[in-house]
Amino acid sequence: MKRFLDAILAIVWKDLLAERRTREIMGAMLVFALTVILIFIFAFDLSVEMRRKAAAGVIWVTLCFSGTISLNRSMSIEKDREGMDGLLLAPVDRTAIYFGKVLVNWIYILLSAVIVVPVYSIFNNTSLVSWQFAGVILLGTLGYILTGTLLSMLSVQLRTRDMMLPVLLFPVVIPLLLAAVRASTIILQGGAASEFHTWLLLLAGYDLLFFAVGLMVFEKIIEE
Amino acid sequence: MLNASNLFKSFGSRRVLRGVNIKVDRGEIVALIGVNGAGKSTLLRILSTLTRPDGGRISLDGNSIREDPIRVRQRIGVVLHSPMLYGSLTARENLQFFSRMFGAADSEKRISMILDAMNLSSRAEDLVRTYSRGMQQRLSIARALLHDPDYLLMDEPLTGLDDDSIEHLIQYLKHASQQGKAILFATHDLERACELATRADTLHRGVISDSLPIDDITPEKLRERYHQLTAVDQSSNTERHTR
Numbered sequence: 001m002k003r004f005l006d007a008i009l010a011i012v013w014k015d016l017l018a019e020r021r022t023r024e025i026m027g028a029m030l031v032f033a034l035t036v037i038l039i040f041i042f043a044f045d046l047s048v049e050m051r052r053k054a055a056a057g058v059i060w061v062t063l064c065f066s067g068t069i070s071l072n073r074s075m076s077i078e079k080d081r082e083g084m085d086g087l088l089l090a091p092v093d094r095t096a097i098y099f100g101k102v103l104v105n106w107i108y109i110l111l112s113a114v115i116v117v118p119v120y121s122i123f124n125n126t127s128l129v130s131w132q133f134a135g136v137i138l139l140g141t142l143g144y145i146l147t148g149t150l151l152s153m154l155s156v157q158l159r160t161r162d163m164m165l166p167v168l169l170f171p172v173v174i175p176l177l178l179a180a181v182r183a184s185t186i187i188l189q190g191g192a193a194s195e196f197h198t199w200l201l202l203l204a205g206y207d208l209l210f211f212a213v214g215l216m217v218f219e220k221i222i223e224e
Numbered sequence: 225m226l227n228a229s230n231l232f233k234s235f236g237s238r239r240v241l242r243g244v245n246i247k248v249d250r251g252e253i254v255a256l257i258g259v260n261g262a263g264k265s266t267l268l269r270i271l272s273t274l275t276r277p278d279g280g281r282i283s284l285d286g287n288s289i290r291e292d293p294i295r296v297r298q299r300i301g302v303v304l305h306s307p308m309l310y311g312s313l314t315a316r317e318n319l320q321f322f323s324r325m326f327g328a329a330d331s332e333k334r335i336s337m338i339l340d341a342m343n344l345s346s347r348a349e350d351l352v353r354t355y356s357r358g359m360q361q362r363l364s365i366a367r368a369l370l371h372d373p374d375y376l377l378m379d380e381p382l383t384g385l386d387d388d389s390i391e392h393l394i395q396y397l398k399h400a401s402q403q404g405k406a407i408l409f410a411t412h413d414l415e416r417a418c419e420l421a422t423r424a425d426t427l428h429r430g431v432i433s434d435s436l437p438i439d440d441i442t443p444e445k446l447r448e449r450y451h452q453l454t455a456v457d458q459s460s461n462t463e464r465h466t467r
Binding site: 003086 | 272295296297304305309310371
């Protein structure tokens, strides 16, 4: 187990160290995310109340689209120079590669959320920061990354990988995004606690399901 | 002993390996020779657990690579065509990363020793993307040696190296084999193959067609054999086109 965790942390360390030097993933994600937020803000001349209503949708759209940048890039870094072969040669259960990549992509998308949410709050003069909203973002982004990392491993094998990932990913994450947007809307606009808990349970269930799917199929995908 | 028997592999309708049998014992250095497209790289990828064969059995000191791949990977070091390194990390950071992935003991000491052995100590803190092809190849070899494997599988290990580096690597590998390491390497450099190997196996049309103790042959004889194989391939290609 220690070897397994060491391998996961080694992948996270390696990717973050490379990212600190190149800033290519976070740079692209933030430029993209902030552009989307600004377009939403300036394209629609909405009242404060309407902006608050639209907040959950805008933030989740922004996080999803910017998340695909990190999912694509973090896998193509391995594919371009056959780095994946180097990882596959390691004497450790190969799902460690999956969980290492999940962890690093989750860090990227959470860093993106840490910047996107306050920016949206400031421009719309509305407070979106709350523990409950943070919890929804944690669960929602985790599910998105668990699914996306698995599918990016499939799409990275293809020549049209940048186009294929969204095509494969978005239909699969519709239930997750519905739950995340509904739970976020209830927090931001108020709503029944029981309804909020139902959406939260759905998010947690989705995360658990894709955690298990990743564990079961990652090695098969990577070998094929 | 690394023992592969009756290995088959096809890519679509193209049959690359058609029942390969090969054994490499501890202390042996086996040169795998064959024309382009003979299946040398495929064979090495299969032996290193990166590609699954369609049929056949591979064991390493009795451990089946299908049943216990993690133990097998712990004992093999692999050098392939691509360096499998990260350009945005320094040489030392690359080795630190792989050292953690391989669970290498006493890693910092080992990394310094390997960098020294590959003549890379003076550039250890430079980013790998600033390295020449030959330096990347040496670092790739260093990565393969990091966890002190008993078996080394190398695809064209001498490619991109200058004469001094080749000489240095040959001496290093000879020394490693004297210490009981088994080495299987694919090459087109027949003179160097004769200099380094204790046996030369020829892969032709998906099977090991010859297995010659290197003491019995010279680079000239090997070259002659090599040309015969190329001629056989060319004539069968022409025949296929005519039909």
